[in-house]
Amino acid sequence: MNPIAKILLDMKYVVSGSDIKENVYTLRLKDLGATIYYGHNESNIRLADLVVISSAIKKDNVEYQAAMEKHIPIIKRAELLAMIMEEYKKKIAISGTHGKTTVTSFISHYLSSIGEEPTYVIGSPIKNVNLASQYGKKDFFVAEADESDRSFLFLKPNILVITNIEEEHLDQFENLEDILDTFSKFIERVPEEDSVLIVNGDNDNIKRLNYHGRKVITYGLENDNTVQATNIQYDKHKISYDVTINKKKVAEQISLNIPGIYNVENSLVVFAVAHYFKLSLSQVSKSFLNFDGAMRRFHKIGEADGIVVYDDYAHHPTEIKCTLAAAKSYGKRVIAIFQPHRYSRFSAFYHRFEEALSEADFIIITDVYAAGEDNVSGLTSASLSKLFPANKVRYVQKVSDISQIAVGLIQKNDLVxxxxxxxxxxxxxxxxxxLKSIFEDENKNS
Structure with missing residues (x-):
């Protein structure tokens, strides 16, 4: 909600909102002119002409009930996003099970670098500018399109990116077929003329979609893609590669600031966008030179005496496996500290989590972040921890206890x-x- 609220403030709307507690985002919105309430109360919406709700808000919410009684229009976040998007000529929506935030950040950063002044709305801030949204005054609107509650079906982009598709959000979808059907419905929302689908041509599930006759640009590592990464070279965590479009080389020896072969794939979307709109292809790779990704996506927190600490949003087995592979490429011992998210996901992918986490050298597992769900399956983080060798894992029930325990397990030159x-x-x-305070004290005493 925070990124859209910022856009509305930039558009000179009067914005107020409620959150459970104060955080960096509410403070920033307050500084920008929003009225922020902590806790939910029916008086909070007394001056509202429109109430916008996130997917977390239930119908028994006191503000929701008050808006209903006062006949104040209530819409979902994605409906508001669609209303804003409709005002722009070049509407880009980035969808897919994984990689949406990074790809949206890549595109927004590139368009900004060539002076296109895009309006963008992303799930997490771009590190370089520490912004998750920006109000531009030109033709481009770039938005991360969330499939988790099907609300992306409110959007009507003329450029639709699909990064990948696999089973996820099984609390909302019956199965993979239901997910594929929903993405096919999203494709139908794309106009037949002056539009394009930019899809990951290496993803088997995307290949099963009905494109409904829309123009398609594919990207990926395989030879039959429109946009392809070629001549891929590995030097520890650094990857260099060339890019071809329709078999013609358009860039060579690209090296990203963010690790992982999955980010090579993500970067290809920018070339596809530039190709479709006939924008500068040479500027694409130049824009990568000062692109550090999005917050909470392999986000470096800091380094203390050779020990490097990262944070990542990965919560699906595929994301965890890719993230840990990138971590391992640094040649360090990797300690993964995992908090499962939602019991529905945890039970659906229980043994896949076991496989994904096996990539780490040592694992700390804490209790499931329930997000309001009940544990129907009976599976727990404690039981997951027992699937690993005893010398490779530590179950820590409380999140508040992890840091002290982890510091006692960390060795010199580890990656955490x-x-x-x-x-x-x-x-x-x-x-x-x-860690920083420990080593500072040691240096003082030495």
């Missing part, structure tokens, strides 16, 4: 990474501060 979509992100900062 927190993984999860809940409140585990705070642990990475606590660990770094703890």
């Amino acid at each position: 990474i927190t993984l999860g979509a809940g409140d585990i992100t705070h642990v990475s900062k606590e660990i770094y501060q703890h």
